[in-house]
Amino acid sequence: MTKENKNKVWGTRVKKPTSKLLQSINSSIDIDKRLFNEDIDASIAHCEMLSKQKIIKGESAKKIISGLKKIRIEIQKNKFKFKTEHEDIHLNVEKRLFEIIGDHAGFLHTARSRNDQVATDFKLWVKKSANIIDKNLTLLIKSFLNKAKKNIDVIMPGFTHLKNAQPVLFSHYLLAYVEMFKRDKKRIKNFLENINENPLGSAALAGTSYNIDRNFTSKKLGFKKPTNNSIDSVSDRDFAIEFLFIASLCSVHLSRLAEEIIIWNSDLVNLISLEDSLLTGSSIMPQKKNPDSAELI
Template sequence: MSSSRTSLWGGRFAGGPAEALARLSVCVQFDWRLAPYDLAASRAHARVLAGAGLLDADELGRMLAALDDLEAACAAGEFRPTVDDEDVHTALERGLLERLGTLGGKLRAGRSRNDQVATDLRLYLRDHVRGMATNLVQLADALIEQAERHVDTPVPGMTHLQHAQPVTFGHWLLAHVQPLLRDLERLRDWDTRAAISPLGAGALAGSSLPLDPAAVAKELGFVAPAANSMDAVADRDFVAELLFVASLLGVHLSRLGEEVVLWTSQEFGWVELDDAFATGSSIMPQKKNADIAELTRGKAGRLIGDLVSVLTMLKGLPLTYNRDMQEDKEPAFDAVDTLELVLPALAGMISTMTVRVDRMVAAAPAGYTLATEVADWLVRKGIPFREAHEVTGRLVALCVARECALDEVSDGDLELVSPHLDPSVRDVLSVRSALAARTTPGSTGPGPVADQLASAVDKLDGWREWATEHVVPR
């Protein structure tokens, strides 16, 4: 290997890598974002080397001071990787050697890029998952704030994108909050499994040096060192699992985005977006487009692709480390970056949108959404539901033929449809009465919706606290 460039390998090689190999191998252009985490792990490793008697007190002090100086230089942009740096580890060792000379080379004892990168990526993702959770809480807050304004705003609930039964818009919005709460639970569950330190596993077999993986794990905010050194360097479950959570979250966001597209359409007209969160057309001056909602739908495909990419990369790898694993970072970083863009934009769009209550109220009974109320009314009179369903179906067919609403049918026609129908059925033929009748937990009545709101707010307060925790040493 050439003496003019820093390398972490090459002693047995008579010459440097071919240009094509070097270009294929280099990954510093995207793994440089791991630098703060690599430096944190290096400080912990330096202390462990000192504890093992491999660095004296003076060497440890100089080593830690150089690492701190290097970190400051990285943060200020004064130290950057070069075209000759293969990866973040190579670049940072070069920086350390520039500051310490041969002493900088002692830090490499007892560790490998295999356990380094596995550690760095866990630290990075555990750190950024907190930011993801913070943004998720903010989106849930936006939905809840809108739901609080519309606890009793009626709107036609849908099945098969057809009018089904009246619900409240607050209930509908809270239906989007529930999967976000589950996504937050999945993130915390993921973090529990990801809180294992690979550092100390070396290349695959551990180290003959008297290191202390438990001490490193504790300093870096992990709960324990890895139980098996081979698994420690080969495991990328934590990447795949986080990408699954991210892709499922993307699907949830996409469904919300799709509904906003519908709600803002001329055909629905239920919602007006704030000008700051909509775009126009370059040719049609009248257009106001829900681009955030549409981009949210599109980004879901990207998140799913990130997951598929990593699963496909992992599926045939023998133990332990293989260079294929270099392909784990770009999908992981892409998922983090994508959600950091999408979540705040979506939260802003939801929090500033204007709900057209008048249009929702007008649409709520359309499409015979109160038909089930008639069937339930008959059931309360002792009619078997099978017969009640048939009777109500005939009533709807009559209304369709005459192009009238359910409450516009005459008393005579009610009796014509069925002797079980009498004028008192009109008591249930209002949207307000239909909503008020929904009193069971989780249903769309104003009382249950208020209960859902209180529960969601309470849960989010807990997530807010968890999301602000720092798991990586500062």
């Protein structure tokens, strides 16, 4: 292999090195390096499957897994050097693996393409992120319920068109947000069920002739089952759009709450006061206490 092609996965098919301009456009490492945990987890599961199916030797599998774990530690300790010329997190990890264990690293990509690798990593990351949001919503609901119990008899004005409309209980107002957050949690639950299929093993688009075990990798990675169609598996990004919708709608609920806090805290309404720890000041007007914490939401 020629020197200029050593850093690429497509071998000698392309005769000239990639231009610097194309590298700058094609590289996604500044964004997708956050997928390093998912990429390494999926690679370890894939490697264990290859060894179990006797597609690669156990010695190679042990070296690969050991090298991947070392790379994870390097990244966690900020000792890993991400390189733009390696485009993405997948190639950055792979190239570093070659540096650590040599040619054994080449066996890791057996029966796998970057297409199913990317789809798997991305789906794992979205699943993790959705679960984090779900847990935070649970904590938020508990907080609202506790606050409602402590203010069960507190009366406040209910507003329409920013005008005093009807008296309502503050607890009743808080429970309105509980309902919103409960709907957010239901959407996340349905979403996690919808995406609980593993694309790994679909390869580029038409699967692989190797005798792989997709049920094994699905169980290892926490998926309910493998996906049914390889073409759809590598092209599907429905889950990303659905996740963005759920997160956006949840953000709308939080933004609504924050806006009401800002209005209530304003000098015109003067319904509530906020702790100083949640406020900022002005560089020119010393009397100001600004509700920036709510404004940022």
